[in-house]
Amino acid sequence: MLDWGAMTNSSGVQFSESDLESLIQLQALTSRIVKNSLRLSAGPQSGNYREKALAYKRLKGQLDAVQSEIDALKADQRQVEDELGRFNNELEKSKKMLSNSSQKEYRFNPKLQLQISELDSKVTEYTEAEIAIIDKLEVLEGRSASLDVEVKSAYREAAKAKGELDKLKAEVELTNADLETELHSLRSSLSPVVVATLKRVPAEIIDKVSLIVEGSCGGCRLRFSSSLAEKIRRSPDSPNFCEECGRIVVLG
Numbered sequence: 001m002l003d004w005g006a007m008t009n010s011s012g013v014q015f016s017e018s019d020l021e022s023l024i025q026l027q028a029l030t031s032r033i034v035k036n037s038l039r040l041s042a043g044p045q046s047g048n049y050r051e052k053a054l055a056y057k058r059l060k061g062q063l064d065a066v067q068s069e070i071d072a073l074k075a076d077q078r079q080v081e082d083e084l085g086r087f088n089n090e091l092e093k094s095k096k097m098l099s100n101s102s103q104k105e106y107r108f109n110p111k112l113q114l115q116i117s118e119l120d121s122k123v124t125e126y127t128e129a130e131i132a133i134i135d136k137l138e139v140l141e142g143r144s145a146s147l148d149v150e151v152k153s154a155y156r157e158a159a160k161a162k163g164e165l166d167k168l169k170a171e172v173e174l175t176n177a178d179l180e181t182e183l184h185s186l187r188s189s190l191s192p193v194v195v196a197t198l199k200r201v202p203a204e205i206i207d208k209v210s211l212i213v214e215g216s217c218g219g220c221r222l223r224f225s226s227s228l229a230e231k232i233r234r235s236p237d238s239p240n241f242c243e244e245c246g247r248i249v250v251l252g
C-alpha cells in the first residue's frame with residue numbers, strides 16, 4: 001500500500017481549491033492523451049493493416065513456393081532434354097550405321113539391333129518424362145498466374161490500409177502535440193504541493209491523476225480498501241493514492 005508517509009502525518013498536507021482544480025484538469029488532459037494514443041494502437045486501422053499485411057505475406061509465400069517448384073521442374077526439364085538429345089543423337093547414329101552398312105551380316109548385327117531398341121525405349125521414356133514435366137509446369141504456371149493476381153490485389157489492399165494507418169498516425173500525433181502543449185502550460189502553473197505529489201506516482205504512468213468512480217479508482221478500476229475509502233471520506237483534500245496503480249485519486 002502506498003502511503004503519503006511522514007509528510008501527511010506530520011504536516012497534514014492539503015490541496016487548495018485551485019490545486020484540486022489543476023488535478024482535475026490534469027486528469028482530463030492526460031486521459032485525452034491516452035485515449036488519443038489508443039486510437040492508433042487499439043483502433044480498427046491498426047488491426048486492419050495487420051490483417052491485410054498478413055494476408056499479403058501469406059499469399060506471397062504461396063507464390064514463392066509455387067515459383068520455386070516451377071524453377072526446380074524447369075531444371076529437371078533441362079536435364080531431361082539434354083539426356084533426350086543425347087539418346088536421340090546416339091539413336092540416329094546407330095540407325096545410320098545400320099542403314100549405311102554395306103555388309104549384310106552387319107545389318108543383322110544383333111548387338112546393334114539391341115542397342116537401337118534400347119535407345120528407342122530410352123527416347124520414349126525420356127519423351128514421356130518431359131511431357132509429364134510440361135503438364136506439371138502448365139498446372140503450376142496456371143496456379144502461379146492466379147496467385148500473382150491475388151498477391152497484387154493483396155498488396156494494394158495492404159498498401160491502402162497502411163495509408164489509412166499512416167493518416168491516422170499523423171492525426172494522432174498532431175492532436176497529441178496540441179494536448180502536450182496544453183499539458184506543458186498546465187504543468188508550469190502547478191503549485192509545489194501538486195508537483196511533489198505527482199512525483200510520488202510511478203514514472204511509467206502517463207495519466208497520474210484518476211477520478212474516484214463509485215469507490216473505485218477511475219484509472220485501474222480497482223475498488224478501494226475500506227481504510228482508504230475512509231481516509232478519502234475524512235480528508236478528500238489530502239493526497240490520496242490508489243493502492244493498486246499508485247495514481248492520485250480525486251473526487252470529480
Ligand SMILES: [Zn+2]
Nearest residue numbers: 217220242245
Ligand atoms: Zn488505480
